[in-house]
Every structure is written in C-alpha cells, then in structure tokens.
Amino acid sequence: MKKSVYVVLTLLLVLTGLFIPSEEVAAEDGAALKRVQDEGVLVVGTSADFPPFEFYAEVDGERQVVGMDMMIAQKIADDLGVDLEIQDIGFDSLLPALEARNVDIVIAGMTPTAERRKSVDFSEIYFKTFQNIMIRAEDKDVYTSIESLKGLPIGVQSGSLQEGLAEQIEDAELMSLTSLSDLLLALKTNRIEAMVMQGPNAEAHAGNDEDLFTFVGEFEMEDDDAGSAVAFRQGEDSLVTAVNESLAEIAEQNLTDDYLVVAGEYMVQSETDEDGEEVETGFASDYWQYFWDGTKITLLISAVSVFFGLILGAILALMRLSKTALFRFFATAYIEFVRGTPMLIQVMFIYFASGMFFNLPALTAGIIAVSLNSGAYIAEIIRSGLNSVDKGQEEAARSLGMGKNDALRHIIFPQALKNIWPALGNEFITIIKESSIVSVIGVGELIFQTRVVRSISFQGILPLFITMMVYFVLTFSLTKLLNFYEGRMNHD
Numbered sequence: 001m002k003k004s005v006y007v008v009l010t011l012l013l014v015l016t017g018l019f020i021p022s023e024e025v026a027a028e029d030g031a032a033l034k035r036v037q038d039e040g041v042l043v044v045g046t047s048a049d050f051p052p053f054e055f056y057a058e059v060d061g062e063r064q065v066v067g068m069d070m071m072i073a074q075k076i077a078d079d080l081g082v083d084l085e086i087q088d089i090g091f092d093s094l095l096p097a098l099e100a101r102n103v104d105i106v107i108a109g110m111t112p113t114a115e116r117r118k119s120v121d122f123s124e125i126y127f128k129t130f131q132n133i134m135i136r137a138e139d140k141d142v143y144t145s146i147e148s149l150k151g152l153p154i155g156v157q158s159g160s161l162q163e164g165l166a167e168q169i170e171d172a173e174l175m176s177l178t179s180l181s182d183l184l185l186a187l188k189t190n191r192i193e194a195m196v197m198q199g200p201n202a203e204a205h206a207g208n209d210e211d212l213f214t215f216v217g218e219f220e221m222e223d224d225d226a227g228s229a230v231a232f233r234q235g236e237d238s239l240v241t242a243v244n245e246s247l248a249e250i251a252e253q254n255l256t257d258d259y260l261v262v263a264g265e266y267m268v269q270s271e272t273d274e275d276g277e278e279v280e281t282g283f284a285s286d287y288w289q290y291f292w293d294g295t296k297i298t299l300l301i302s303a304v305s306v307f308f309g310l311i312l313g314a315i316l317a318l319m320r321l322s323k324t325a326l327f328r329f330f331a332t333a334y335i336e337f338v339r340g341t342p343m344l345i346q347v348m349f350i351y352f353a354s355g356m357f358f359n360l361p362a363l364t365a366g367i368i369a370v371s372l373n374s375g376a377y378i379a380e381i382i383r384s385g386l387n388s389v390d391k392g393q394e395e396a397a398r399s400l401g402m403g404k405n406d407a408l409r410h411i412i413f414p415q416a417l418k419n420i421w422p423a424l425g426n427e428f429i430t431i432i433k434e435s436s437i438v439s440v441i442g443v444g445e446l447i448f449q450t451r452v453v454r455s456i457s458f459q460g461i462l463p464l465f466i467t468m469m470v471y472f473v474l475t476f477s478l479t480k481l482l483n484f485y486e487g488r489m490n491h492d
Helices: 002-018 031-039 068-080 091-099 161-168 180-188 199-208 237-252 255-267 283-320 325-339 343-354 362-388 391-399 404-441 446-457 461-491
Strands: 041-046 055-059 062-066 083-088 120-122 131-136 153-157 173-177 194-198 212-216 231-233
Touching (some): 031 237, 041 091, 091 120, 091 231, 091 404, 131 161, 131 180, 153 161, 161 194, 173 180, 180 194, 180 212, 180 446, 194 199, 199 212, 283 362, 283 446, 362 404, 404 446
Parallel strands (some): 041 083, 153 173, 153 194
Antiparallel strands (some): 055 062, 131 212
16 A cells, blocks of 8 residues: 555656746747846856867966857847856756746757757858767778668767667667767777768867777758757747847857957967967866866765755654654655666756746756655664664663653654664765765866866766766775764774
8 A cells, every 4th residue: 555655756756847837938928038048147057078169278277168159149148238158058958947947048060950940940041060970990991881881880969869760870889979089989999880970060079089090970860950950949039039040140250260269279279388389288288177176066965965954864863753643744755756766867857847937056956866866865873873873872871860852852753863874974975975976966076077177178988087087086085084973983
C-alpha cells in the first residue's frame, strides 16, 4: 500500500512540474520587446566552447565570453538600449533554458532546423556556414570523404544539427556528447575515428592543434540547415523583429567578417615583454586562475549544501521517527522521491522550473538542489544512528527525571553521532564530488572551469588530470579531518 502511495505522489510531483503554466506573451502589442527594455538587460544564452563563435578569453585582465556571436549579441543589446548579460549553459540545455524563461534569447551558432522550429522561433540567418569532418592528422590520407567513414564510430555534439547530418554516413556508430572538448579528446584517444563539426569551428581547432585535420563534408542539407540564427520563445514577435533589424544592419555593413577577425585575435592571445617579444608561459601559469575560481565555487556549494542538508536531514529524521502519521508520511515520501530520482534531473528541474516564475540564479538553484538531495540521504543516516542507540538509554534518562527532548539532546544524539560519523563523512565527501553536476546549468565550479580551459587551451587530458588532483586533495584533506574528529570521539 505504501509503495502505491509513493508512486502516486511521485507522478503528481512530476506532472505538476510538466504542466506549470508559462506566461503568455502578447506579441502583437510588443510585450516581449517592452519587457526586455523595461528590465534594462538582455539575457543571452550560449555554450562558450565553440570558437570562433563563443569562447572564453582574457579581455583587459578580465575573463569574458567573446567571439563572433557575442559581438552580435552586444550589437543587438546596444540597439535595444539595454545591457548584455551572458549565460553560459550546455548546448543541449539552451532551448530548455529559453522555454523556461531563464534567458531571453539564444545565440550559439544554432541552426534553425525544422525540428527546432516546432518549439522555438528563429531570426533571419545571420551567418551562412558549412559542415566539416574532423579527423586525426595522421589519418588525412585515409579518410577523405564521408564515404570513407562508412561503419566507423563518429562523434557529434548532442542536440546539434551535426547529430542529424552524421546519420548520412552509412552504418555510422554515433557517439553523442554535450561537450565538443570531450569529443575532441575521444578523437585523439582513438575512441572515435571522426567528428562532424561546423566548418569555422573545426578550422579553428585544427589551426591550433597540429594533431587534428579537417575537410569539408559533402552533406545533403536543406537551405535552413546552412546557417546560424538567433532563437526566441514562440510568440515573441516584437523581439524577433527588433533583432532582425540589428542583423540586417550587420549584414549590410558586412560586420561578421570584422567580428571573425577580432575573434581570431582573441584565440591567439599571448603575453609579451617590454620589447614586444612573445613570452613563453607554462600551462599552470596561464590557467591556474580558472582552476582556483572553480575550486572556490565547489567548496562554497559543498559547504552551504552540507549545512542546510544537515538541518533538513535532522528534521526529516525526526519526522520519520514521529508518532504523527502525517509527519512520517511526508518525510518518507520526500526521502523516497529524492533518492529515487537522479540529482542531475533535480538540478535541471529546479533551475528551469523556477525560471517560469522568477529569475533564480544558477548558483542558487544548484545549491538548493544539492542541499535538498543531500538532506534526504543525511536523514536516513541520522535515523539509523538514532535507532542504533539502545532503548534502555532513553529509559534510564527518563527515570532520572529528564524530559524527552533533553534525553534526545544530551544522551541519545551524542551516542548516535559517534555511530554515524563515518557515514556522515562519506556523505560530505560525496557532496564535494557530486556538486560537479551543477555545471550543466552554467555554474562556474571546478568541472565547468575545466571545460572552459579545455576549450581555450586546446588541451584535452592535462586539464582533466589537474582537476582530478584537485578533487583528490579536497577529499583526502576532508577525510583526514573527519578521521581526526572520529578518533577524538572514540577516546571520549
């Protein structure tokens, strides 16, 4: 019976999220355009691992998302008379973020395919492009056409146009990943034999990595599949019209060529001495700040989530042990639901669903999701610890005149804490590692910064090794600290 109740409750929660009504936009009266101008900011969603269109670079000593698309975004914001805010999100999460109102528009080298037009609107195409095949340089005489790739493992970015085009390669075994950096690493390590990439992006990577080689793929494409456009929520015609006016000016003045030149300059940034000579710098000196920033955010998420997770877990544990049936039911249902769903889905649900009502920052959404998830596991740890204390301890305390709450606080809980300390320590360490999941919504923690470094440095394995060592230092240090306090408790 209880299992049936849990299933029904789970379905109700899921369906509630699916059918949250979104705010309708009255396109004919210019509501969408007016909303952006009234707020004074245009929030643009992108996936900044796609040079020369969008990628990270140092600008006047400050890390920024740059590239041709971002210059177009700045031009649009200037024409609208508003500030520009850029949200870096995984490519396959961009359209969900748009529909959930987390961003106003999407500019990410996105192709306006017929499938995408079913859920979002698009501007006029602002950049005509072509599709390339990326292979290892050593194989450039082996793979010379899409026919030569028959039956081979091919890499594509999930949710991209290239994912569909790759199906034209006969009997191809497709590997779909969110990050282009991961795909390039898979290519270099012989996990795949080739990648389908947008032409300028492929040329940018091949031009900066002598181990890669690219050539134009002869794919059959519809006219709409041959370019990039800006994506909008459906019905926001006033905003589409305003953006199209900016894109028309860009086309008339042929600004995309200038933007690509500037983007190329950002891609070849180098340090120079007083005489203007290029200075050779090491990988660590170039990118340590990225790893440090990511580590700080990871520690922040972990510390805050542990704090609130402990509070929530203690409350839920006491509710499960309560004599009130309603409290027990609510706590049990919550714990079962959270433990029965992946944290990745929970993070995305909280971030995207909240966007339909208010603008919840990605970092805040990530902390909330990790805290709510951790609370469910900590609740079970605490409950098992309380149950492990002999009933005679409470009876002895009560016989000495102590109230139930005093007995729990001074007698039961200290003994339970000693029993559950190793399990709590494991949960704390797990939170540090699983906080990396929030990178999918654009939170700049350690995994997110690693993706950025891999994108701008054209290095695949070294950033992963550094990140692995950082996580090891964090978890090993915490383990030693927890073991120290465990030893002290055992001597008390």
